[in-house]
Amino acid sequence: MMxxxxxxxxxxxxxxxxxxxxxxxxxVDPVKAEPNSxxxxxxxxxxxxxxxxxxxxxxxxxxxxxxxxxKKSFIGGSQxxxxxxxxxxxxxxDRDIQYFSWKEVDNISxxxxxxxxxxxxxxxxxxxxxxxxxxxxxxxxxxxxxxLITIDPVGKQAGNxxxxxxxxxxxxxxxxxxxxxxxxxxxxxxxxxxxxxNTSGATTSxxxxxxxxxxxxxxxxxxxxxAIDNSYKKPxx
Amino acid sequence: xxxxxxxxxxxVALVLSACTHTAKPISATAxxxxxxAVVEVALDQRDxxxxxxxxxxxxxxxxxxxxxSKRWPLQPYLGGRMIEGGNFxxxxxxxxxxxxxxxxxQEYKRPCVTLEGGGYLTGxxxxxxxxxxxxx
Numbered sequence: 001m002m003x004x005x006x007x008x009x010x011x012x013x014x015x016x017x018x019x020x021x022x023x024x025x026x027x028v029d030p031v032k033a034e035p036n037s038x039x040x041x042x043x044x045x046x047x048x049x050x051x052x053x054x055x056x057x058x059x060x061x062x063x064x065x066x067x068x069x070x071k072k073s074f075i076g077g078s079q080x081x082x083x084x085x086x087x088x089x090x091x092x093x094d095r096d097i098q099y100f101s102w103k104e105v106d107n108i109s110x111x112x113x114x115x116x117x118x119x120x121x122x123x124x125x126x127x128x129x130x131x132x133x134x135x136x137x138x139x140x141x142x143x144x145x146x147x148l149i150t151i152d153p154v155g156k157q158a159g160n161x162x163x164x165x166x167x168x169x170x171x172x173x174x175x176x177x178x179x180x181x182x183x184x185x186x187x188x189x190x191x192x193x194x195x196x197x198n199t200s201g202a203t204t205s206x207x208x209x210x211x212x213x214x215x216x217x218x219x220x221x222x223x224x225x226x227a228i229d230n231s232y233k234k235p236x237x
Numbered sequence: 238x239x240x241x242x243x244x245x246x247x248x249v250a251l252v253l254s255a256c257t258h259t260a261k262p263i264s265a266t267a268x269x270x271x272x273x274a275v276v277e278v279a280l281d282q283r284d285x286x287x288x289x290x291x292x293x294x295x296x297x298x299x300x301x302x303x304x305x306s307k308r309w310p311l312q313p314y315l316g317g318r319m320i321e322g323g324n325f326x327x328x329x330x331x332x333x334x335x336x337x338x339x340x341x342x343q344e345y346k347r348p349c350v351t352l353e354g355g356g357y358l359t360g361x362x363x364x365x366x367x368x369x370x371x372x373x
Contacts, residue, residue, distance in 0.1 A: 078293075079310075087296075087311065181292055214322060215321075
């Protein structure tokens with residue numbers, strides 16, 4: 001147990017030290033730049049010079065935020081959330097599905113800030129350190145989040161644990177396995193280093209017997225994907 | 238004493254983390270079940286043992302044999318049980334499978350699979366491309 005924890009603390013430190021945020025877009029914007037002027041990519045021109053009253057009709061999106069060691073790197077990388085997001089993107093090519101590491105703070109902010117047409121969903125899903133980032137961004141963004149899904153979040157978030165004002169539905173899962181595996185040790189070390197996440201304001205909060213790394217299992221247990229899929233349905237569907 | 242232990246732990250972690258295990262899938266097949274294509278990958282005992290010991294998370298990634306960038310990662314299952322963090326019930330050889338829509342699978346001219354993943358400080362998992370034999 002102590003050995004696992006020591007390794008986890010070391011690894012967490014290495015992850016922090018490795019630093020540089022890696023931006024990787026899993027989706028291609030369906031809007032192509034005009035070949036001659038590129039004017040449709042001008043942030044004012046695209047909305048008839050009034051970006052505050054017009055919105056991006058292609059904005060319906062799911063934002064996945066992975067935790068430590070999610071993104072592939074030289075020291076490992078479980079790719080748990082990254083692969084899940086990539087699979088979803090293949091299954092739903094009509095959606096704007098984006099994946100970020102928890103460290104890509106600016107890119108997450110930018111993705112959440114892009115305008116949506118009225119009624120289009122914005123779902124934010126975070127695992128581990130990505131979970132607290134998801135809450136932080138939901139708190140700090142003006143965007144209306146349809147579903148905020150936090151899977152065994154790690155780290156202090158912005159706010160006091162109440163549901164972010166602009167969030168519709170917040171589903172949280174806390175892992176509480178009977179035995180400890182490496183992912184649990186890493187999560188424990190993460191909570192020592194980054195603090196615990198206050199999820200008291202979640203609309204639905206559930207405890208799982210799955211290990212910290214079992215993102216897919218926990219997503220299934222709270223029917224998170226169904227909530228996301230339902231957000232894309234029109235009211236009469 | 239504590240410092241020595243920490244340094245030793247550091248060394249072990251660095252050695253472990255630098256390791257990529259290259260699995261050698263025995264075979265890969267695919268068949269249709271309703272609207273889904275079931276992609277099966279047979280793993281030998283050694284690969285299962287490493288994945289289990291290192292608690293590796295992995296996906297069965299369907300790619301075009303000639304174009305690895307056309308990827309579709311599938312969550313592996315074994316006998317209806319989701320395989321996560323190397324939670325194989327035993328270290329015996331096993332055939333894991335993942336599912337995807339038949340329509341999506343049919344977009345691949347020459348489908349191959351590769352295994353891809355990693356763990357929490359226990360390195361990465363990769364494999365060579367294995368052509369998928371289609372059985373129906």
